[in-house]
Amino acid sequence: MVDDEPDIRATVKEILEDEGYSVSVAESAAAAREARRQQRPDVVLLDIWMPGVDGISLLREWGERGGLPGPVIMMSGHGTIETAVEATRLGAWDFVEKPISLAKLLLTIERALEAGRLRRENEGLKSRLPAPAEPIGSSVAMQSLRAQLDKLATHDTGVLIQGEAGTGKEMLARWLHERSARRSGPFVTVAPGSITSEHVAKALFGTEDGGSVEYGLIEQAKGGTLFLDEVAELDQELQQRLSSVLDRRAVLRCGGSEAIATDVRVIAATAQDLEALVREGRFREELYYQLKVVPLAVPPLRERAEDIPELLRYHADFFAARDKLPYRNFPVAAQNRLRHYAWPGNLRELRNLVQRLLILGSSPDVALDEVENALGSLGPTVPAPEAPRAERGDFGVDFSLPLREAREQFERAYLLHQLAAAGGSVGKLAKAVGMERTHLYRKLKDLGVDAKATARDEAS
CATH class of the missing domain: 3.40.50.2300 (Response regulator)
Incomplete structure (x- = not known):
């Protein structure tokens, strides 16, 4: 006042x-x-x-x-x-x-x-898929996950959600928020990979310049939940600043001289192995343990194939209601084919496939050939037998190097090979290797792979 x-x-x-x-x-x-x-x-x-x-x-x-x-x-x-x-x-x-x-x-x-x-x-x-009443699936893996979520919803502790890209980590974080004592507060998402590196600090911590103040995402989450999507994308300096915020429960704005008290629950998520990044010195150990108060592992879709029919029905109902599309039934043959698909894109890929089949189809039932056409060449249904060494290619990895450098050698050769096979298209490459596109761009940059140059070479 x-x-x-x-x-x-x-x-x-x-x-x-x-x-x-x-x-x-x-x-x-x-x-x-x-x-x-x-x-x-x-x-x-x-x-x-x-x-x-x-x-x-x-x-x-x-x-x-x-x-x-x-x-x-x-x-x-x-x-x-x-x-x-x-x-x-x-x-x-x-x-x-x-x-x-x-x-x-x-x-x-x-x-x-x-x-x-x-x-x-x-x-x-806006434009987000609303979280269901609870995570969908009757498999043993999902029953165990729901039991953990029920316990975590009654606490205010930090959570680290780990799982492959597309497994619905943000949906689980929203589910936790909506059932917590903070549900009347805001749910704010921070996706470092989608913000240019020079703007991440200002977006996260806010700015202060004389009489001008811009509240960062941490302050905007006051009284609610801050969701850090792919926290491994933060650079070392931002990791240190975030660790300080969690330790002191106060945020220092960019350009500010005095830390401001904050009240926020932090839920972080990653598709990467943070423990390995800590060993390699690429992720700060203190921040790792601050975030990992309670770890939560999300199983990939291929490890809970028995949940596929239930997920197909849920998303067919959802898109029929939201987008006014005609509801279509997935017969046993279609369900069986999708149960044996590898799902490299996990839940995100399944949602996309159901929406596409509802848009393009006209009959009440989804035919098996429609499913085959929709899947296209996204990936094998089961792990393929190992190719002979000559077909796998000689990647020229120097085994005398430390693990981190040898792995980077392999990753660079692997991504160059896959990028060439994809005709220089990063979008196709992301689907082939099962990575988020924003994360993939960062990986290519770190490894010195020029996607545009590869595309020009393929064109010529």
Whole structure:
């Protein structure tokens, strides 16, 4: 609450705290700037007429310097229609007249909080596949996974979800969040591989420059859950800074001089072997153990083939309802073929396949030849017998090298071979080797493989 009148500040603060709110007060624009720097408020009550910088000018300043800190409710004892219109144009959420009606103030704050929550949900959940009531599958592996999730949902501890690309790690993190005590708070996803390296720190920790403050994703997750998708993509410096945040429960913004307390549950996920990366010095040991308070292993789809029929029915129902597609049944022959498919893309590939078959098909039942055509050349149904050495190729790995360097030699040769087979297409390469495209681009860059040059060579 920002107001230059001490009696009003004290009275409103006392009333709101009696209602269960945590309230910070500021007597001027300067004090309000400092309060905003120290924490990200859910709602701001801002008086218009104050000595020095008035509320409208402060509202405009916030809008120009990193955005408004939250829904802003303007207050005034002698406002005009023009003033209210100007405040609304600058982003104010509502307008309350003095003397303040307690009933109206409480209702306005309640609605502002709800509006802020809905905005965060809309920003975070657009175009996402909603999490089912619980992870799907009756296999022993899924029964064990559900039992672990049920236990973790009642705790506030950090979780490290490990599993291959496409196994639904973010869906599990959302499921945990929705059943935790933090479910009314935001669920914020951080995907380092999708953010340019020079912007990751600012996006994650926020920035501070004089009076300008931009809240990072960690602060935006206040009171909720921060999901770190493929945490292995963080570089060493960011790993160290994140470790400090988890240790101190406070975040230091880029350009800031004082750490800001934070309240967030961290759920991390990776498709890589973090323990091996720690041994190789590519992932900080302290961060590894901070994230791995409780490890959760997600089985790949090929290891729970008995769940395929249930997954096919669920996704056929989902796409029929969401996209208004005609529902199609998967007969036993189609189910059996898909049960014996290797699923290199896991759940993500299955969802894509079901959606494609519903779009392209016209009959009530999915025919076996449709399944074969949809699968195409994505991968073998069962592991192929080992090829003779001459067919496998001589990769020229120097066995005198340390393990890490020898592995990089092999990986580079392997990816060059697969990239050539894919005609220089990174998209086809990602499917062939079963890797996320963003992770694959990073791997190719680390190994010095120029995909564009390979594509030109193939074309010529």
